[in-house]
Amino acid sequence: MSGGSFYQRDRTWHPPAFTPGYKTSVTRSPQKALIALDNTLSEMTGPVFGHGTLGTLDDDLIRNFASDGDPIGQRIIVHGRVLDEDGRPVPGALIEVWQANAGGRYRHKKETYLAPLDPNFGGCGRTISGEDGSYRFRTIKPGPYPWPNGPNDWRPAHIHFSIFGHGFAQRLITQMYFEGDPLIWKCPIVATIPDKAAIERLIAPLDMANTVPMDSRAYKFDIVLRGRRSTLFENRMEGN
């Protein structure tokens, strides 16, 4: 893969830093203008993780923490493709996911929700996209959960995604939501995204064609990373 600098990020499509409806952002949002930095090698390159990084159960959250049976909950497959803005597949992208269990509880010291931990569910997994950009993992459907923001705010069911493309400028963390969840449109974190169309791209539809009969339903979630210019028309570096 050759590659030049990345297309400018459309910051009107992403959530702005300061979103008072999501209270924690108020003191954690930079107030000064970002400084534009034309991509150098430092941004165009990025770490690449080989398939050797992965263990055999890394993409199976039903099994990768289980000690005495399967976790409680709805068995699902999440699959899709990692593409760039030109629609080209992004192979070799490391995807890390984390999520609450079926009751909406995270396995974390600071988590205080009264729903119980599931002894057979850890809540993390990872995989690497194939040559066609495709990926898949198996998990249980996370539950919605309440969180301290407003007096009665609930997160819709969601899976957190962290994605590495080929350049560090493509680094992205986002969340996947599930088709038909009424909490999506009531969530202050979802509402940080200004454009309804941008939110809809984060909602995975039920995908009956990829369901495993009598076993697991499937949800399809495509991820789009920044595209990059061809190096052809860019200034050549000295010595190249």
Next chain:
Amino acid sequence: MVQPLDRLKESASQTAGPYVHIGCTPNFCGIEGVYPDDLGRTMLKPETKGERIRIVGRVFDGVGTPLKDALVELWQADAAGLYPSPQETRGKADPAFSGFGRSPGDMASGEFVFDTVKPGKVPFKDGRPQAPHVTLWIVARGINLGLHTRLYFGDEEAANEADPILSRIEHRSRVATLIAPKTVEAGLPTYRHDIYLQGDRETIFFDI
């Protein structure tokens, strides 16, 4: 009407939330046995070439409280200024150096730590050398889109002075927010670098 560009939109970012460590550094937060080690925990091997250094710091919110739920990632060139990446075309980087670090920050103090080597110089687009630097990417609860910044080294005064990016920054008083002073702690060259998300000392963040 004109022809459509047929370009896709980048997936919109969402905050990493309070439990980013479950996904990115599970061993650190007590989820053991899923991965043998947390990704990016060690950048060095005994045979890695270059001067050993430590980078430490904290991330402060606008009230002056250090974040204890942040995740800081670091990306840098090796001691010769080469990136261990397939996009690197100038030569082969040190195979004993990953270039990528990830620090969850200490649960009590919020301090992030990277044990690495001092990077060499990497060229700017026009071929001029950039001062040695590392790229930092910060995510946390309350940060809606990951923040890109850089760390330059306080003992590289001449290189920093001539750096094509630093020298273009209009508000000169803010340049210092990108430069980490050098100290020696326990015999190790150490660069202390606190990051301020907001306020008078707000760190420079880049739109890259």
